Amino acid sequence: MNELPILSILILLPIFGIFFMTLIRNNNDQSSNNLKHTALWISFLNFLISLYLLFAFNQQDADFQFEERYFWIENGISYHLGVDGISILFIVLTTMLVPICILASYDSIKFSVKEYLISFLALETFMIGVFCSLDLVLFYLFFEGGLIPMFLIIGIWGGERRVYSTFKFFLYTLAGSVFMLLAIIYIFITAYTTDVSYLLDYNFTQNEQIILWLAFFASFMVKIPMWPFHTWLPDAHVEAPTAGSVILAGVLLKMAGYGFIRFSIGFFPEASELFAPLIFTLSIVAIIVTSLIALVQEDMKKLIAYSSVAHMGFVTLGIFTFTVQGIEGSIIQMISHGIVSAALFLCVGVVYDRLHTREISRYGGLVNKMPLYAFTFMIFILASLGLPGTSGFVGEFLVLMSIFSINTYFAIFATTGVVLAATYSLWLYRRMIFGALIKDDLSEMFDLTRREIIIFVPLIILTVFIGIYPKPVMDIIEPSAKKIVSQVNGKLN
Amino acid sequence: MENILHIIPEIFIFCSALMLLILGLFIKKIKLINNLSILSLLIAIALVINQPYQSIYFNSYINDEFSSLFKIMISIGSIVTLVMFISSRENLHINLYEFPILILFSTLGMMVMVSANDLLAMFIGLELQSLSLYVLAALNRNSLLSSEAGIKYFILGALSSGLLLFGISYIYGFSGNTNFNLIAVNYNSDSLGLLIGIVFVLAGLAFKVSAVPFHMWTPDVYQGAPTPITAFFALAPKIAAMGLLVRFLFNSFGEMYLDWQQIIFFISIASMMLAAFAAIAQTNIKRLMAYSSIGHIGYALIGVACVSSEGLRSLLIYLMIYLVMNIAVFTAILSLKRNDAYFENISDLSGMYKNHPFTTILVALMMFSLAGIPPLAGFFGKFYIFVAALESNMVFLAITGIIASVISAFYYLRIVKIMYFDEPKEEFDGVNILTLQVLFYPSSFLVILFFIYPAPIIQFSEFAIKSFY
Numbered sequence: 001m002n003e004l005p006i007l008s009i010l011i012l013l014p015i016f017g018i019f020f021m022t023l024i025r026n027n028n029d030q031s032s033n034n035l036k037h038t039a040l041w042i043s044f045l046n047f048l049i050s051l052y053l054l055f056a057f058n059q060q061d062a063d064f065q066f067e068e069r070y071f072w073i074e075n076g077i078s079y080h081l082g083v084d085g086i087s088i089l090f091i092v093l094t095t096m097l098v099p100i101c102i103l104a105s106y107d108s109i110k111f112s113v114k115e116y117l118i119s120f121l122a123l124e125t126f127m128i129g130v131f132c133s134l135d136l137v138l139f140y141l142f143f144e145g146g147l148i149p150m151f152l153i154i155g156i157w158g159g160e161r162r163v164y165s166t167f168k169f170f171l172y173t174l175a176g177s178v179f180m181l182l183a184i185i186y187i188f189i190t191a192y193t194t195d196v197s198y199l200l201d202y203n204f205t206q207n208e209q210i211i212l213w214l215a216f217f218a219s220f221m222v223k224i225p226m227w228p229f230h231t232w233l234p235d236a237h238v239e240a241p242t243a244g245s246v247i248l249a250g251v252l253l254k255m256a257g258y259g260f261i262r263f264s265i266g267f268f269p270e271a272s273e274l275f276a277p278l279i280f281t282l283s284i285v286a287i288i289v290t291s292l293i294a295l296v297q298e299d300m301k302k303l304i305a306y307s308s309v310a311h312m313g314f315v316t317l318g319i320f321t322f323t324v325q326g327i328e329g330s331i332i333q334m335i336s337h338g339i340v341s342a343a344l345f346l347c348v349g350v351v352y353d354r355l356h357t358r359e360i361s362r363y364g365g366l367v368n369k370m371p372l373y374a375f376t377f378m379i380f381i382l383a384s385l386g387l388p389g390t391s392g393f394v395g396e397f398l399v400l401m402s403i404f405s406i407n408t409y410f411a412i413f414a415t416t417g418v419v420l421a422a423t424y425s426l427w428l429y430r431r432m433i434f435g436a437l438i439k440d441d442l443s444e445m446f447d448l449t450r451r452e453i454i455i456f457v458p459l460i461i462l463t464v465f466i467g468i469y470p471k472p473v474m475d476i477i478e479p480s481a482k483k484i485v486s487q488v489n490g491k492l493n
Numbered sequence: 494m495e496n497i498l499h500i501i502p503e504i505f506i507f508c509s510a511l512m513l514l515i516l517g518l519f520i521k522k523i524k525l526i527n528n529l530s531i532l533s534l535l536i537a538i539a540l541v542i543n544q545p546y547q548s549i550y551f552n553s554y555i556n557d558e559f560s561s562l563f564k565i566m567i568s569i570g571s572i573v574t575l576v577m578f579i580s581s582r583e584n585l586h587i588n589l590y591e592f593p594i595l596i597l598f599s600t601l602g603m604m605v606m607v608s609a610n611d612l613l614a615m616f617i618g619l620e621l622q623s624l625s626l627y628v629l630a631a632l633n634r635n636s637l638l639s640s641e642a643g644i645k646y647f648i649l650g651a652l653s654s655g656l657l658l659f660g661i662s663y664i665y666g667f668s669g670n671t672n673f674n675l676i677a678v679n680y681n682s683d684s685l686g687l688l689i690g691i692v693f694v695l696a697g698l699a700f701k702v703s704a705v706p707f708h709m710w711t712p713d714v715y716q717g718a719p720t721p722i723t724a725f726f727a728l729a730p731k732i733a734a735m736g737l738l739v740r741f742l743f744n745s746f747g748e749m750y751l752d753w754q755q756i757i758f759f760i761s762i763a764s765m766m767l768a769a770f771a772a773i774a775q776t777n778i779k780r781l782m783a784y785s786s787i788g789h790i791g792y793a794l795i796g797v798a799c800v801s802s803e804g805l806r807s808l809l810i811y812l813m814i815y816l817v818m819n820i821a822v823f824t825a826i827l828s829l830k831r832n833d834a835y836f837e838n839i840s841d842l843s844g845m846y847k848n849h850p851f852t853t854i855l856v857a858l859m860m861f862s863l864a865g866i867p868p869l870a871g872f873f874g875k876f877y878i879f880v881a882a883l884e885s886n887m888v889f890l891a892i893t894g895i896i897a898s899v900i901s902a903f904y905y906l907r908i909v910k911i912m913y914f915d916e917p918k919e920e921f922d923g924v925n926i927l928t929l930q931v932l933f934y935p936s937s938f939l940v941i942l943f944f945i946y947p948a949p950i951i952q953f954s955e956f957a958i959k960s961f962y
Contacts, residue, residue, distance in 0.1 A: 022851075073873075073947050115850060137876070141867040141944065148861055151906070155914050163914050167906060174866070174902055178895040182879060185891075189884045 005068050006053055007081040007132045010046060010091065014121035014128075017042030021121075026114040036106055039117040043099040043124060050095040054476075057088055062479035064134060064197060073137070076193035080134040085480030086261055086331060087131040089473065090254055093338045094131070097250045098124045100455050101243035104346055107451075108242060108353050109157060116157060119149040123247065130255050136184045136194035136263075143219075143255060144177055150244070150252065158239040165232075165239035172232040176222030183215035187267075200266050200487065213271035216264050224256035226316060227286035230309045237305035238358070242349030245301060249308050250342035254334045257315045261327060261484065265319065269488040276320040280403075284413045287313035291420035295427070300348045300358045303428055304341060307384060310417055311337045317414060318399035321406050322488050327481040328474055329398025335473070336383070336391035336466060343380045343459045347373070350452055351432075354445055360428065365437030369445045374433045376448070376456050381429045383463045385422040391466035496549045499556055502540040502564065503604050509533035510597035517590035524579065530593035531575050534600065538568045546960075553611030553672055555740075557960040562809065562953075563607035563736040566816055570728030571600045573820050573932055577721035577827055580928045584833045585719040587632045595632075596725065599625035603733035610744060612661045612671040615737060619657070619701070622730060623650050629725065630718045642717025649710045653700035660693025664745075673744035680749070691746060691753050698741070701734035704794060705763035708787050712775075715783035720835065723779050724823035727786050732812050735790075739797060739805065743961050750800045757798040758890060764791030765897035772904045778826055778839050781904065782819075785863060788901055789815050795878050795894060799885040802955075802962035807877035809954035814874040814943070818862055821936040824929050825856045830922045839908060844917025852924050855937040857909045862940050864905040865898050870943035877951070 021038055025031050058065060064082035072079040083091065102120060109116050126149070129142030147170055155166040188194050191202050204212065222229045233253075237245045265272050287310045294306035311333065318330035350373060351366070352358055367374040383390035386397075396418060404411040437443070448456070466473055497504065509529070517526050541564045548555040575593055582588045598621060605618030627650060631643020661671075667686035668676045680687055700707040715723045742753060768788030775781040793815070796808030829836040846853035862869035875898060882891040924933045943950075 071948065074951055112846075112850075115846070115854070141872070144867045144872075148858075148866060151909070152857075152913060155910065163910055167903070167910070170906060171899065171903065175899045178899055181876070182883065182891055182895060185876070185879050185883050189880060 006049065007066050007083065008068060010049055010128050011125055011132065013042060013046050014124045017121050018118050021114060021118055032113040035114050035117055036102065039121060040099055040102045042121065043102055047095040047099055050092045054088060054092055059475050060479060062483035076188060077137045078135055078195065079138060080195055081132045082134045083132060085477045087258065089331065089335050089476060090131045090258055091128055093335055094124065094127045094251050097246060097342055101246050103451060103455055104246065104349060105241065105243040108349065112156060119152050123149040127251050131258060134196040136187060136196065140181060140184055146252065147173055153244045154236055154240045157241040162239040165235040168232045169236040172222050176219040179215040180219035183212045186212065203491065204268060206270050209268040209271035210274065213264060213268040213275060216259065220256040220259045220264065224253055224312050224316065225309060226282050227289055227309065230290065233309060234302045234305040238299060238301045242345060242352065245345040246342040249345060250338040253308065253312060254338055257330065257334050260316065260319050265488055266484060269491045272320060273492060279316050279320045280410050283313040283316045284410060286310060287414060287417035288420065291417055291424060294424040298359055298361065300360055303424060304344050304348065307421065307424065308341050310421065314396055314399045317403050321402040322485060323402045323405065324481050324485050325398050326402030327484060328477050329395050329402060331477050332470065332473060333395025333399060336395050339459055339462050340380050340383045340392055343456065344384060346455060347377045347380060350448065355441065360431050362439065363432040363442065364439060365435045365442065366445065367433045368437045369442065370447045372448045376460065377433060378429065379460055379463060381425045385425040386418055389467045391463045393467055394470045499544065499547055499549045502537045502544065503601055505540060506533060506537050506597055506601045510594050510601065514594050517594065521590065523582065523588060523590045526590050527575055527578060527593045530597055531572055534568050534572050538565055541565060548610065552674055553614050554608050555610045556608060558957045559960055560608045562957040563732065564604050566732050566813065567600060567603045567729045570725065570732065570816060571596050573728060574721050574725040576928050576932055577724055577824065580926045581721055581827055584835065585633060586635055587719045589632065592632065595625045595629050600729065603729055606733045607736035609737065610673045610740065612665065615741065616658065616661060620654065622733065623654065626730060629722045630714055632722065633719050638717035639719065642714045646710050646714045653697045653707065656693050657697025660690045660697060663690030663693065673741065676745040677747060688752055692756065694741065695753065695756055698734055698738045699760055702731050702738065702790050703787055704760040704790050705767045705787060711787060712780045712783040716777050716780045720823065720827050727782065727819045727823065728816055731786065731790060732816065735793060735812060742797065754798055754800060757794055761791050761794035761798055761890065762893050764788060764794065765894060769897045769900040772901065776839055777837050779837055781839065782822065788897065792875060792878050792894060795882050795890055798890060799881045799887060801881060801885050802958060803881040803884050805958040805961055806954045807881040809957055810877045810950060811874040813950060814870045817936050817939050818859055818871060820932055821859050821940060824933040825852065828922065828924045828929055831919060839911055841918065842908065842912050843915040845912045847917040848920040849923045853912050857912060858941055859937060860905040860908050864902040868944040870940040873943065873947050
């Protein structure tokens with residue numbers, strides 16, 4: 001069973017789809033529908049394969065599974081893939097969100113459909129590659145390569161200020177990542193390899209660790225994003241098409257969180273411990289400041305974007321507690337945020353497709369016309385503010401618990417973020433959904449279509465399921481999280 | 494007589510250039526002469542591959558792995574230029590049979606350059622190459638820009654040759670030899686005269702590779718010269734001059750590298766930084782490519798400044814990738830044609846993807862590759878340059894390099910932005926002619942798919958630097 005190179009198949013299938021789609025002409029509605037169906041089926045097939053991966057995954061084993069290793073560039077830099085309990089959920093999240101995104105853009109993308117779908121499939125390849133690769137150069141290749149399709153998605157199909165936003169997105173991320181490239185090169189010439197499973201056992205000296213940690217941090221803090229380098233995110237979200245925002249919030253931000261767990265903590269435990277207070281401070285500032293900024297937003301997407309920054313603050317808090325709970329909580333928080341924020345952007349997309357505005361004040365009283373939509377939106381708003389019984393609660397709870405065990409003051413400040421999240425989310429909900437339907441142009445609004453229901457149902461099920469019964473998810477994460485924590489503690493002592 | 498066998502490729506190119514020159518006088522079939530020139534260059538590549546590695550003529554002329562690789566790259570650059578010439582010769586008013594012959598002479602000069610192990614052989618090769626290039630730059634006599642380019646290049650080139658010759662005389666005077674290896678044996682490291690000689694020779698060579706502060710000719714010549722010749726400037730002479738620079742520095746002054754390392758260090762940083770900023774304001778795509786090539790030479794010079802086997806290896810990897818990327822980009826520039834008129838302004842690319850989706854995505858990927866974004870080939874070039882830099886503890890150079898690469902990403906992205914995000918204009922002819930297609934598609938696919946298995950290029954580069962380390 002393990003003979004099958006399943007991870008390579010996951011990575012290459014979208015490429016195969018791209019090749020197939022370049023052969024399809026795109027000159028009328030019929031052919032563009034064919035293209036959409038092809039892309040949808042390819043990505044759905046990829047989702048099924050990733051489900052198989054999840055099914056075949058051995059939950060007791062904390063080591064890397066489904067490993068593939070081929071000679072690639074030279075000795076020390078190989079094509080090395082593998083998953084463990086930390087990365088496998090992100091792969092499934094990615095393969096799940098891509099078909100949803102493609103389905104969500106069936107009607108909203110009006111021109112250059114072929115290029116759009118090809119960009120999305122290329123992006124899927126890069127995203128899966130990031131979570132699978134066990135070689136730093138390969139990781140960097142996928143990590144940075146994803147910028148190209150995302151640059152085009154925001155730039156071509158985005159809103160009015162798309163050029164500014166996409167340049168900001170690209171250059172911010174690139175500027176952060178090049179330092180990571182230098183760090184990777186440094187690792188290569190000191191350890192003679194960039195193989196992750198080898199480097200996890202390698203001991204860097206303390207000075208090396210500090211410099212390398214900072215270089216990785218430069219890249220991940222821009223990508224996750226942490227205050228004060230978060231400003232590209234609201235811009236990119238606002239201008240990106242709905243599906244672009246979904247992927248950006250759902251997966252691209254998680255790459256950095258994954259990187260923190262895998263590389264920053266795994267390779268440089270001493271430096272991580274040294275810099276943990278810095279991370280805590282920045283995270284708490286991010287949680288409080290961006291929540292307050294979210295309160296005053298007039299634009300729905302901007303509000304959700306700022307709330308993403310706040311939620312990612314919880315993730316970084318949890319990771320740098322070096323506890324099993326904290327790391328588990330961060331991963332669940334990321335998965336949950338991947339589902340919930342993706343769903344929230346889709347919810348925004350639903351009304352945007354109808355009214356073509358994202359201004360909150362243009363809406364109000366939607367519950368009268370769109371009861372199903374109001375219900376869906378409510379679930380995700382509640383999940384976003386971390387109501388018990390939704391997936392958002394599990395992650396935040398675990399993270400807060402772990403931070404409490406480390407430092408009470410940090411925990412108290414972090415908890416205020418939960419209150420603020422409730423404030424801005426519920427207020428957004430009230431302004432949009434409740435009240436009387438007095439605005440004229442809202443009378444034309446219609447409820448969710450069948451396609452939109454198909455999109456939302458799996459997300460709702462997952463949100464509630466993880467919230468009520470998180471054990472299956474935690475079972476997958478736990479062995480690997482324990483292993484990382486014990487490794488870190490072993491190196492620290 | 495035996496020695497002649499070792500310079501068979503050079504002799505072959507020389508003879509075929511002379512014969513084609515006579516042939517051109519009597520039959521005015523330019524296409525035939527061009528095709529025969531391509532054929533003779535192909536044969537020359539085959540001869541280079543089968544050449545034994547040996548140094549001849551009292552060690553003043555070396556055939557080794559290094560020179561063979563450079564000769565192949567140079568020949569490929571020349572062939573590409575000649576293929577571009579076929580489709581564009583009439584519209585660009587350069588329909589002259591001298592074109593392929595001048596390219597052949599120039600190629601011959603460059604082959605001598607990369608094999609030269611003697612100051613005189615070096616100068617002969619350099620001048621043969623340069624004189625042909627002066628004429629080529631001004632080939633379109635009716636165009637003011639082309640004539641300006643030719644004159645400018647000639648005056649500045651003559652000046653640089655003068656500096657070079659001055660430096661050569663100093664080196665000869667203070668070491669008593671013209672042979673690179675003998676200079677290395679006989680020099681006196683305290684000698685100020687030698688240092689002056691090195692500085693002047695380096696100034697002359699920096700002019701040839703167009704490194705800052707000797708780059709001023711590049712944008713004007715790139716813009717003024719007809720596009721196939723611009724492509725030739727970008728492809729062959731720089732690579733050849735780089736090979737010569739390496740041989741000159743490593744063979745004759747390999748042990749006193751501390752004296753010249755800082756010079757290379759400086760011109761490398763200056764080239765990267767100046768190019769990154771100056772290119773942002775360009776409106777003409779050929780001018781932009783001129784600054785781009787200055788920047789790329791800056792990166793390649795990091796490989797020289799490292800003075801290590803990793804440095805040389807990365808230099809070769811970088812030059813090979815640079816060659817392929819430039820082939821694709823210049824072919825694309827040549828395809829910006831509408832009703833027999835060529836377009837060179839960046840704004841003319843506006844919205845190009847609506848009319849030419851496939852070509853545009855390839856050009857966009859070339860831009861990303863030039864910017865060094867993975868997984869494209871340009872990234873691997875930069876990756877190995879930085880590996881070499883960090884291995885030689887040149888952290889400052891590496892950090893400057895990555896900062897410059899982020900800044901330069903901006904102007905490459907600007908082209909992508911104009912092609913994709915702006916309003917479309919009229920349709921171009923596009924890459925519709927076979928001669929352009931055979932250049933554009935293979936080179937761009939090579940750049941895009943390079944990441945699948947880059948090992949051969951890297952091993953090949955390691956093989957090629959054997960004679961130095």
